[in-house]
Amino acid sequence: MPDYQAPLRDLRFVMDEMLDYPAHYARLPGGEEASPDVIGAILEEGARFARQVLLPLNQSGDREGCLFEGGDVKAPKGFKAAYALYVKAGWPSLAADPEQGGQGLPPSLAMVLSEMICATNLAWGMYPGLSHGAADALRNHGTEEQQATYLAKLVEGTWTGTMCLTEAHCGTDLGLIKTRAVPNNDGSYAVTGTKIFISAGDHDLAENIVHLVLAKLPDAPEGSRGISLFVVPKFMPNEAGEPGERNGVVCGSLEHKMGIHGNATCVMNFDAAKGFLVGAPHQGLTCMFTMMNAARIGVGIQGLGLTEASFQNALAYARGRLQMRALSGTKAPEKAADPIIVHPDVRRMLLTQKAFAEGGRMLVLYTAQMIDIVEHGPDAVEKERAETLLGLLTPIVKAFLTEVGFEATNEGVQVFGGHGFIQEWGMEQLVRDARITRLYEGTTGIQALDLLGRKVLMSQGESLKVFTREIHKFCQAEEGNGELAEFVRPLAKLNQEWGELTMAIGMKAMNDREEVGAASVDYLMYAGYVTLAYLFARAAKQARVALAGSSDEAAFYLAKLDTARFFYQRLLPRTRAHRAAIETGAKPLMAISAEDFGLGFEI
């Protein structure tokens, strides 16, 4: 069975040493609570919960799946009890506002815990995970009454939330939704329609489920400007605020999926279900983006967690599995063969996982600081800058970390050889679970359009410049630092190239909008590699500083430098392929007609 240790040492490096979280937290209102000691204790407690409670349920949950019986959904054995422990320990309320019953710790802290949850039991983690988006929507757009009724319950975790957006004929294109909301006499609405792919749509973990539902009002304009958001509880809250009468929303069936079997992915039927408008009429898309952005970062963290889980278990296997002798001569003469970690290609796979795990962690924690600032920062200018950076980085966190997470979990299977294909080892489950992360909350293609089209080009490149200027400053400051030249020189070059490449796409797009779509995914991957290169350069700097002091952990910092070098030398060259693909433009994609695509096999 797979094991997992939360990467506490690496977290400490990124948070305390590299990104100076102590100073960051100290500047947030109420941040004095978040002392390194408190943070340390919370992380250790979270690590224990993930390893001892969630990890043992991961394989059994996958095998068992969810049960749909008599119209009700049951999560796999043990999920409910684990959730009760989670609520009892106060995890759901960690980063919520004290006014709403939360503990008022910074959001970034919840994200660190989220990595541990995703690494040990992704399917379980999605039950509480979906509540964040629902809570965000209510906090930002709900009435006071809605907040009093639903938000407090979501914060304490006794109720969970969902996001009901997708319908069978539309996922990306929500303007096409058919679910209707007709006003009742009492100010509520009768919501009718069928939603699909509703994660945690029904289950037995919580007393009640709070659905946030996109639907159209009778007078709605066509398309995406005619969507409104509604809160629709599974059980109507009674006067005491507790679950009362059953509402007209039921699970119609469970989807059979490639992975995340332990999470209930539901078809949800709304039959004149009682709902309440959240935000203004026809403004549902704006409200939805509030949910989506948090969810997208959350999915990026799923990619990171799975990468780390796969890495740790592949490493253990590579140290223990004996097979062949090293090409340069026997390394373990006392054994029948050498452990496979002596083989360079096995190391290539492990280092790929390690670099994506550590790089992804830096990216998430860097982004998490922006979230802290956006939500709680005391300074308006700083807040605006953080908002811009967060907007830019969100699609990168979501899509890049899930794309490389899929690669990394597959490398984990590959390290195991044929055994990786066998369910008992647990490595193939990580691949199956990772596969959804490239799809939901907007596919990689959608994230890429968001990054290049919406964030970069629509701001005339200004949002990108906020980031590339920061990288430029770092490079300038370290220009004379010979010890960092192996990182700073290629980084400075790439950073400049990123701007030029963007400008070139922008110019082409003025003549042909398809150029944006044609470049988008390669552009996003390029952006991801450059972003990680920046963060690895900063990590290398920090490692050098530590090594220059009298560290008794020299091995840790030297390993960090080795990982940064591997990233620069072995993974960063992929930008060459992405750049070349971008530069060929739309023509090779658009030339062939939809009909002619099939001429090789269609009769």
Next chain:
Amino acid sequence: MPDYQAPLRDLRFVMDEMLDYPAHYARLPGGEEASPDVIGAILEEGARFARQVLLPLNQSGDREGCLFEGGDVKAPKGFKAAYALYVKAGWPSLAADPEQGGQGLPPSLAMVLSEMICATNLAWGMYPGLSHGAADALRNHGTEEQQATYLAKLVEGTWTGTMCLTEAHCGTDLGLIKTRAVPNNDGSYAVTGTKIFISAGDHDLAENIVHLVLAKLPDAPEGSRGISLFVVPKFMPNEAGEPGERNGVVCGSLEHKMGIHGNATCVMNFDAAKGFLVGAPHQGLTCMFTMMNAARIGVGIQGLGLTEASFQNALAYARGRLQMRALSGTKAPEKAADPIIVHPDVRRMLLTQKAFAEGGRMLVLYTAQMIDIVEHGPDAVEKERAETLLGLLTPIVKAFLTEVGFEATNEGVQVFGGHGFIQEWGMEQLVRDARITRLYEGTTGIQALDLLGRKVLMSQGESLKVFTREIHKFCQAEEGNGELAEFVRPLAKLNQEWGELTMAIGMKAMNDREEVGAASVDYLMYAGYVTLAYLFARAAKQARVALAGSSDEAAFYLAKLDTARFFYQRLLPRTRAHRAAIETGAKPLMAISAEDFGLGFEI
């Protein structure tokens, strides 16, 4: 449910037009049988069998899996009846020697059919598929008696074969096997041991199963030089040559796997099972390579088949699924949204699938000609050259086509968005089934060492030169052909670079053998892209020739040019990343110690 049409038009293009199969067949002894008409009829019949018999059993076989009851294994419903039809139609004997009951058609023809089988039902295809290797081993190394007893049955298909190599503690490193063979008094051997991952190890499709088993004789030298090969039937043939007494070999259990659920992957227990030595004592590894090489090409074809299957269904979905408007303006105003095939990034994914399918098909059919020549060619010089090329191309066919097959099937899921993750659509099964192809019959890492270490460097680069000289000649011949310059110029450059890159690795490897392992997988992928570039250039040439004539199929040839262009402009630049990774050498892989790998999380 997924559909599938055998790509008969594309096959005709590659076989008849580009690689001149009619002339190739005419030169083989007995090749006059293989007229284009006969070939055409066989392919159409095979296409029908794949689509009508195998395809409908693919999803049900995946869901149902195999049954292990009372010591016996049952394949999923319908598999046995399909196999009976297959045998009755004479498919197993198509390319076998008439002296052994075969129809004497060229091996390449069986490979074309194999693509169709793999595209429609990979799990089913592995029941007859494993017989080829067993038959090859007996044909090349078996005694006359062994051939009379087992080979004829394998050829007619009433019995199937297996390859029993792997044990729990060794897959790649077969020198470590523990299975023992002790001589009996009657010239037979008592084989005892446990083999794992035995595909089609037990099942109810055939009357008898012929296991080819690696084991060690009592006086065996240590390591891989001490392995011998044995034939061990499930039922001992009686005097009439029919299955008689049960032998001491039983299935111990079935593996639970990520994919190919319809195929029985067995733990096989040999308990003093009666076996017969095949080939000389201690020469089992040589015999095994005879089986392995055929099997490796077979696995490459699996990658190709799955790529084509995923492409066809993703194309159909992309034409029908309506979502968003084209960035350049509405394309289908009469519909609620445009079909997603208008979006450049969807086209990028479809074209990636298409290019790998068509490129893979060319590679398989090019390699198949070498197999025809090696097995039946009339000319010794030509035979030697084909043998060298086949040795060089085998690891590329196996590993490159399975690596890109996995990518392509994943693109298929991605085109479907969230629906791709749902089992009913059948797209995720193709990914799960494809995942094993990168692992079995030697992982990608092992193929890469075979290519770079054994085939290229051990021959001092001579085997590579046989191929690069052919590419060079092609480039020279087309140098003045302006219509092909977009392909020939980059190809000529890459072809030269390939040689230089190889030389540089060879030089480094003289000082440090680890350089071979460090470069190997990137080298293999690089080699795969250049090889496909060569074949696409030839396809483009052929398309130009056809277009210059009075073809009424101009659209087909123009689409071929578009696909070649997409490959050159969008996929071939990946060689830049592989080259850069190769050039960094072993150092970034070997720097970190096995202990220090885990410093981020280990306490």
